[in-house]
Amino acid sequence: MSATVKSGEAVGTEAGKGRAAGARRVRAVRTKGGLSVRLDMRATAVGLLLLAVALAAAVALIGSGDYPMTPSEVLAALTGGGDAGQQYIVHDLRLPRVLVGLLVGVAFGVSGAVFQTVSRNPLGSPDVLGFSQGSSVGALAAIVYFQADAIGVAAGAVAGGVGTGIAIFLLAWKRGIHGYRFVLVGIGAGAMLYAMVLFLMTKANIVEATRATTWMTGSLNGRGWDQVEPLAAVCAVLVPLLLFFGRPLRMLEMGDDAAYALGVRVDRVRIVVLLTAVVLVAAATAAAGPISFVALTAPQLARRLNLPRRLKGGGGAPMPGPNLVLSGLMGAVLLVAADWASQQLFGADQLPVGVLTGVLGGGYLLWLLATERKAGRV
Template sequence: MSATVKSGEAVGPGAGKTRATGARRVRAIRTKGGLSVRLDVRATAVGLLLLAVALAAAVALIGSGDYPMTPAEVLAALTGGGDAGQQYIVHDLRLPRVLVGLLVGVAFGVSGAVFQTVSRNPLGSPDVLGFAQGSSVGALAAIVYFQADAFGVAAGAVAGGVGTGLAIFLLAWKRGIHGYRFVLVGIGASAMLYAMVLFLMTKANIVEATRATTWMTGSLNGRDWDQVQPLAAVCAVLVPLLLFFGRPLRMLEMGDDAASALGVRVDRVRVVVLLAAVVLVAAATAAAGPISFVALTAPQLARRLTLPRRLRGGGGSAPMPGPNLVLSGLMGAVLLVAADWASQRLFGADQLPVGVLTGVLGGGYLLWLLATERKAGRV
């Protein structure tokens, strides 16, 4: 969420000063110890707002279900209050589901921002590039050929996603990775992997096909602490790693030549962030299934919220701020938890998997994005 102050602007010691960089405002603060911190005012405000909305949606989701609870009762149970029944419902049944939703949303949002930045294409999303289909092939293979349990299905999904990522990376490599080649190879791989999914479905019996269809829809139903712990461990390692590469990623958006001139080792940065993003997507897909369009929409919505009002229409050659990994992760968490809450409120508890709702809304957003890009002359 940081931004760059114009060169030549001095910041006084011990004080915070607000500067305008074009249409964006940053606050630069220098402590007495010489530590300098620069904050984008708008991005910080949007980040705090998204965090508050995500937490509020999480509380509302915990309180939804066959046994509804008020926000006060949910907060009391989370802090050790309430009766034994409320404690069991919150801690054992609903809290793991909400935590999986938050973590999956963060993972999809951050990884989507990485893919779109590296490909320099708003359509460069795991949904479009075949990573979700690769995880689906791995999970279906575990179900059809090995009758695997939940852990085996998750392991198959991770193996399929990582294997797909490595294959796309190698096929797209030619003296480095270039955005359009990466996207085109990913789209081709997606089509081939979808054909493999259909083949595996024809090989499955009725029980296996039903189980596979349920998994492929993408759902938070029945999630427990067994899914929370490994996903939290993956996010705890890979999300900070990707945030560490936030500055080089912003430079990559200016092009390889400009990034190299600024001292960025382009190929090394691209390899590291892509591998980390692939593993992050695979882990999230293993935990909740291939929930569609969150990775596509979250980074775009986060970027638009941080744009000045006059640049939000999407037309022309409006400059986009950096990858905004933190905001993209928070937006992903908001979208997924809010969609799960909406599906329960509109259709009843566990009647509509969240992947169906995100697919409908995300498909509409994709059509709007394509129309906007076409109007701007970029597709």
């Protein structure tokens, strides 16, 4: 059966005539066991589309490189066909890289949606608020002072990201965490941590500096199963945990007073989801480096795709809802597509994906600031 429900958007009287301007199509699906699940038809369609695009981009990326392969050859190798050379190229060289890209994109997309929802600010992104810089400081300290291997660098990145998150929480706490205070403290912390990154670079020798610069750029080059397995385990635990808090996060977007009235323990939910998102960001950064702007752009693009057409086109922070699943899928699409584009434009392993996402994301940030200023929000 189907029903029409309001999406939470403010609806003007003249927009209605009995129907809300933001009305959504929701279908209730009943299983044989009596379980009933409500599906937002537009969100489901957008999610399936993003999943298909992500898988298509993954197949195209696996087929790219010095030894190009057609999609049919890639699919044959993935399903056990093809010759021994194709099996080795796909399973040992390219598949781990693509899986890391998909997992990192999901992690950045979901965590970015959490940060923007909690702060109620479109600039609430890990790379804007200093969490990525904190991971960079931890990784560089491991490289410069301990000459750590890949596992040590990853551990340093996780420790730096989590430590930065705790520090920002403590500095921003005053009878709870207010969105704009959280953003301002995060931006200030990010500036200080970037200065620490520059200091560590001056203390490094030429070999360490080269290694640190390569890591800080953000790249999927050389990623193997050693990065896939721990990142997959982290995502398997933390992403479902954040999805479990999807409804309270939606209530938080209505404001603290409304969330309290609806029975949400605001401070507890905010702390749990932020700490979980920080660990998720730190793990993704440890696997691929601080790839910029994916966490900023993915949630907003996902929200725009999920908006009814009549509500589009005004403002830089479309609503409603955190759209965690769509944000994760959009993050995967953006990262894998950017890596494929960098290979097509500049050759295999010539341009790290972090450079391309930084250029495109920087342009998106300028557009976002312009639209926010035009709307009177900044």
